[in-house]
Amino acid sequence: MAGPTEDQNPVLEIDGTLINQTNNNNNDSNSSSNSKGKEKAVVLVGEENSQNQSDREMASIHRSGSRPQLDLSKAAIQGNFEEKDPTILLPNQSDDISHLALDIGGSLIKLVYFSRHEDRPIDDKRKKTIKQRLGISNGNRRSYPILGGRLHFVKFETAKINECLDFIYSKQLHRGGMDSRHWNPEAPANNDIVIKKATGGGAYKYTDLFKERLGVSLDKEDEMDCLVAGANFLLKAIRHEAFTHMEGHKEFVQIDHNDLFPYLLVNVGSGVSMIKVDGDGKFERVSGTNVGGGTYWGLGRLLTKCKSFDELLELSQRGDNRTIDMLVGDIYGGMDYSKIGLSASTIASSFGKAISDKKELEDYRPEDISLSLLRMISYNIGQIAYLNALRFGLKRIFFGGFFIRGHAYTMDTISFAVHFWSKGEAQAMFLRHEGFLGALGAFMSYEKHGLDDLMVHQLVERFPMGAPYTGGKIHGPPLGDLNEKISWMEKFVLKGTEITAPVPMAPPGTTGLGGFEVPSSKGGTLRSDASALNIGVLHLVPTLDVFPLLADPKTYEPNTIDLADHSELEYWFTVLSEHLPDLVDKAVASEGGTDDAKRRGEAFAHAFSAHLARLMEEPAAYGKLGLANLLELREECLREFQFHDAYRSIKQRENEASLAVLPDLLMELDSMSEETRLLTLIEGVLAANIFDWGSRACVDLYHKGTIIEIYRMSRNKMQRPWRVDDFDAFKERMLGSGQRKPHPHKRALLFVDNSGADIVLGMLPLARELLRRGTEVVLVANSLPALNDVTAMELPDIVAEAAKHCDILRRAAEAGGLLVDAMTNTLDGFKGSPPSVPLMVVENGCGSPCIDLRQVSSELAAAAKDADLIILEGMGRALHTNFNAQFKCEALKLAMVKNQRLAEKLIKGNIYDCVCRYEPAR
Numbered sequence: 070m071a072g073p074t075e076d077q078n079p080v081l082e083i084d085g086t087l088i089n090q091t092n093n094n095n096n097d098s099n100s101s102s103n104s105k106g107k108e109k110a111v112v113l114v115g116e117e118n119s120q121n122q123s124d125r126e127m128a129s130i131h132r133s134g135s136r137p138q139l140d141l142s143k144a145a146i147q148g149n150f151e152e153k154d155p156t157i158l159l160p161n162q163s164d165d166i167s168h169l170a171l172d173i174g175g176s177l178i179k180l181v182y183f184s185r186h187e188d189r190p191i192d193d194k195r196k197k198t199i200k201q202r203l204g205i206s207n208g209n210r211r212s213y214p215i216l217g218g219r220l221h222f223v224k225f226e227t228a229k230i231n232e233c234l235d236f237i238y239s240k241q242l243h244r245g246g247m248d249s250r251h252w253n254p255e256a257p258a259n260n261d262i263v264i265k266k267a268t269g270g271g272a273y274k275y276t277d278l279f280k281e282r283l284g285v286s287l288d289k290e291d292e293m294d295c296l297v298a299g300a301n302f303l304l305k306a307i308r309h310e311a312f313t314h315m316e317g318h319k320e321f322v323q324i325d326h327n328d329l330f331p332y333l334l335v336n337v338g339s340g341v342s343m344i345k346v347d348g349d350g351k352f353e354r355v356s357g358t359n360v361g362g363g364t365y366w367g368l369g370r371l372l373t374k375c376k377s378f379d380e381l382l383e384l385s386q387r388g389d390n391r392t393i394d395m396l397v398g399d400i401y402g403g404m405d406y407s408k409i410g411l412s413a414s415t416i417a418s419s420f421g422k423a424i425s426d427k428k429e430l431e432d433y434r435p436e437d438i439s440l441s442l443l444r445m446i447s448y449n450i451g452q453i454a455y456l457n458a459l460r461f462g463l464k465r466i467f468f469g470g471f472f473i474r475g476h477a478y479t480m481d482t483i484s485f486a487v488h489f490w491s492k493g494e495a496q497a498m499f500l501r502h503e504g505f506l507g508a509l510g511a512f513m514s515y516e517k518h519g520l521d522d523l524m525v526h527q528l529v530e531r532f533p534m535g536a537p538y539t540g541g542k543i544h545g546p547p548l549g550d551l552n553e554k555i556s557w558m559e560k561f562v563l564k565g566t567e568i569t570a571p572v573p574m575a576p577p578g579t580t581g582l583g584g585f586e587v588p589s590s591k592g593g594t595l596r597s598d599a600s601a602l603n604i605g606v607l608h609l610v611p612t613l614d615v616f617p618l619l620a621d622p623k624t625y626e627p628n629t630i631d632l633a634d635h636s637e638l639e640y641w642f643t644v645l646s647e648h649l650p651d652l653v654d655k656a657v658a659s660e661g662g663t664d665d666a667k668r669r670g671e672a673f674a675h676a677f678s679a680h681l682a683r684l685m686e687e688p689a690a691y692g693k694l695g696l697a698n699l700l701e702l703r704e705e706c707l708r709e710f711q712f713h714d715a716y717r718s719i720k721q722r723e724n725e726a727s728l729a730v731l732p733d734l735l736m737e738l739d740s741m742s743e744e745t746r747l748l749t750l751i752e753g754v755l756a757a758n759i760f761d762w763g764s765r766a767c768v769d770l771y772h773k774g775t776i777i778e779i780y781r782m783s784r785n786k787m788q789r790p791w792r793v794d795d796f797d798a799f800k801e802r803m804l805g806s807g808q809r810k811p812h813p814h815k816r817a818l819l820f821v822d823n824s825g826a827d828i829v830l831g832m833l834p835l836a837r838e839l840l841r842r843g844t845e846v847v848l849v850a851n852s853l854p855a856l857n858d859v860t861a862m863e864l865p866d867i868v869a870e871a872a873k874h875c876d877i878l879r880r881a882a883e884a885g886g887l888l889v890d891a892m893t894n895t896l897d898g899f900k901g902s903p904p905s906v907p908l909m910v911v912e913n914g915c916g917s918p919c920i921d922l923r924q925v926s927s928e929l930a931a932a933a934k935d936a937d938l939i940i941l942e943g944m945g946r947a948l949h950t951n952f953n954a955q956f957k958c959e960a961l962k963l964a965m966v967k968n969q970r971l972a973e974k975l976i977k978g979n980i981y982d983c984v985c986r987y988e989p990a991r
């Protein structure tokens with residue numbers, strides 16, 4: 070396995086005698102007080118050892134445990150229908166508010182429920198002023214309450230309906246909250262009759278049981294209506310919902326919303342329905358077959374004595390159908406029937422060998438019987454589906470229903486049949502939420518819930534760990550609190566395999582040439598919840614938007630590195646695994662190092678490792694996987710175990726130390742010519758980007774020397790040309806050439822990265838230069854913490870501190886609403902100047918070191934409208950993601966590459982090389 074190598078060969082060397090001197094003097098920020106200019110700038114980074122009281126007491130950020138609910142301050146609005154994104158808020162209600170719909174089938178109960186977790190609103194002045202400044206109106210899009218919350222998918226065996234009822238009860242999903250038609254937040258929780266939407270035969274069969282046990286009346290919805298509504302919703306709203314599966318290879322299909330209809334929906338449950346879908350609510354059941362999942366299970370049970378569907382499926386993994394199926398080769402003496410295109414291995418007759426053999430049932434292996442049966446039924450469904458697609462001229466066929474269960478072999482077999490009969494013209498596609506179409510459709514039948522209006526960028530899928538149900542499969546009673554979640558995690562770890570063991574999936578080539586080979590994953594056991602783990606919780610975040618300056622959102626791909634390449638996946642898997650112990654230490658320290666924090670730290674490590682293991686086994690398990698997703702998953706996992714900001718004290722210390730040397734740096738900059746200053750500023754950004762606690766090589770450096778050494782050395786390494794060096798083009802745009810003086814940019818969006826030197830000594834001075842030139846500056850920072858990245862919440866204080874030493878920053882921050890009280894006593898002598906262009910701060914909508922510009926905060930989208938320059942800074946935002954992104958306006962991508970492998974791969978360079986990529990407007 071390839072592993073990180075850069076720390077064995079560090080290219081960056083620290084000179085002088087202080088290299089091995091452990092820097093314990095964390096408070097030594099005064100050592101810079103006499104320094105002038107960059108050579109003497111002293112900023113200290115210490116060991117992570119002095120978690121002091123004030124750190125612990127620092128106000129923690131109370132946000133959603135997951136993707137930020139971006140408009141928390143509006144939470145108080147409560148149903149003002151004029152607002153763009155009004156939220157439903159129950160006063161005095163601080164817990165989850167939940168709603169549900171059910172699909173009660175013959176074998177499984179599928180439950181979709183919604184929870185709205187109420188976050189404590191933050192009194193964030195920045196938000197109010199930024200909204201005013203940017204003129205974010207709350208006008209148009211919606212005229213009714215919108216869901217901001219989460220959609221959960223859970224399933225139970227119908228035979229164990231009591232477990233389902235217990236679950237509903239313990240989650241209080243049976244209580245009020247909506248009437249039969251629409252959300253009704255004002256409805257008293259103890260309504261006498263509560264009506265819940267349900268579909269499937271069980272909605273009739275179990276009416277009384279629901280009434281008796283939960284006091285709930287089931288409002289029946291038509292099954293076909295629900296299937297179609299569910300499928301339409303998923304195909305429109307989830308980016309990586311549909312995929313093809315051929316010969317073990319899974320590929321996600323980007324569905325164009327405007328070109329979705331018509332399609333054939335094949336729902337394979339106990340029986341099979343084939344539905345031609347022409348639009349929302351427009352469909353016709355054109356065909357079906359009684360040979361479906363129930364047939365496989367029923368016949369299989371009789372023939373093999375298997376106790377469950379999953380057991381039967383698992384058997385098939387080890388089967389060889391040639392012992393029981395009659396093949397073309399059996400008839401043609403081992404030869405192909407090539408004249409009509411049939412290979413010797415083609416099944417001529419399912420179970421055909423059984424007629425001629427003088428064998429009894431006991432003489433056949435149950436494994437072979439199961440496989441033969443599975444292929445017979447899958448081919449048959451695939452073939453009938455194709456014929457119906459042909460009949461109506463439909464290009465696309467989507468297969469759903471619980472028969473498929475994400476089972477590689479089943480999907481391959483169906484795909485092969487469609488491919489074979491259509492001669493490659495038609496394609497079978499599968500849905501990640503295959504089993505939940507009906508339940509989702511029933512949920513959608515509540516009017517005016519806003520779901521049908523959600524766009525693909527407003528849904529974020531998350532994969533929680535440490536809950537008793539993962540991706541639809543219940544593993545125990547629901548958990549009341551974090552403590553129970555951790556206990557559950559510990560139990561799982563003790564048990565050993567269940568959640569940490571990867572799911573064995575058939576490797577590529579499952580069906581082999583022509584789809585007629587036996588499964589190649591012999592001996593592997595299919596986990597019963599193999600498919601269940603493939604879906605997470607859908608977070609509905611109505612305030613997310615597509616970044617409007619993307620040149621082409623349709624072709625935009627945030628990730629530079631595709632982890633479908635297994636060697637890449639292995640490499641990054643190793644990097645993240647090796648970083649884990651240090652991260653856990655930091656996380657635990659950030660919570661005061663208590664026993665509780667240690668326990669949570671361990672649970673986090675197990676949960677994250679389990680995710681990594683799962684993804685190593687099947688990279689596409691959670692949808693298309695890029696490096697940005699892995700890095701985000703880590704942050705999400707931390708938040709799930711309530712580590713809100715693992716690097717809080719490090720960030721604070723580095724900010725203070727950097728702010729202490731800022732005046733010297735500014736003074737030095739002001740003494741330079743315009744041209745030298747611009748170069749020094751860009752150098753400064755690149756050099757200061759070395760302060761990155763996510764890079765192993767950098768963290769090793771911090772342990773070897775003081776920050777002044779690192780910073781000085783980093784700046785000394787800045788000789789041009791950089792590995793990617795478009796500085797001259799950027800300079801020409803900024804300063805012109807000869808007599809030509811270019812017009813300044815109107816508004817620049819600066820996507821900032823790390824705290825400390827990175828923001829204070831790198832990006833803020835650059836922002837100041839732009840302001841000085843008359844360009845409005847918007848600092849775009851994370852909504853939630855990730856590593857040592859600076860957040861939008863933290864920035865106003867940093868700017869205010871910096872503004873004490875700088876009149877340009879002060880006036881701009883005042884104009885931008887960042888400073889409420891005008892300050893006096895400024896140091897750099899610009900008093901009496903005219904009002905400044907504003908300096909603003911907006912949050913980007915993410916809590917990750919990377920940024921997916923298809924899903925940003927609405928305030929960033931609003932700020933982007935007038936921007937003509939984007940500056941993306943750092944490895945996460947400018948290299949791992951967006952390195953290849955193209956924009957409608959000018960873009961400058963600045964980063965130091967702090968990983969040897971990435972440097973080689975991306976820029977054919979070495980660790981600590983720099984990227985300064987300038988791209989004119991498209």
Ligand SMILES: CC(C)(COP(=O)(O)O)[C@@H](O)C(=O)NCCC(=O)O
Nearest residue numbers: 761763764765918943944945946968
């Ligand atoms: C997590 C990061 C993207 C953060 O980098 P940044 O955006 O702060 O420049 C980067 O540190 C990273 O890719 N780290 C993992 C690789 C390594 O340890 O070498």
Ligand SMILES: [Mn+2]
Nearest residue numbers: 822823858918
């Ligand atoms: Mn960073």
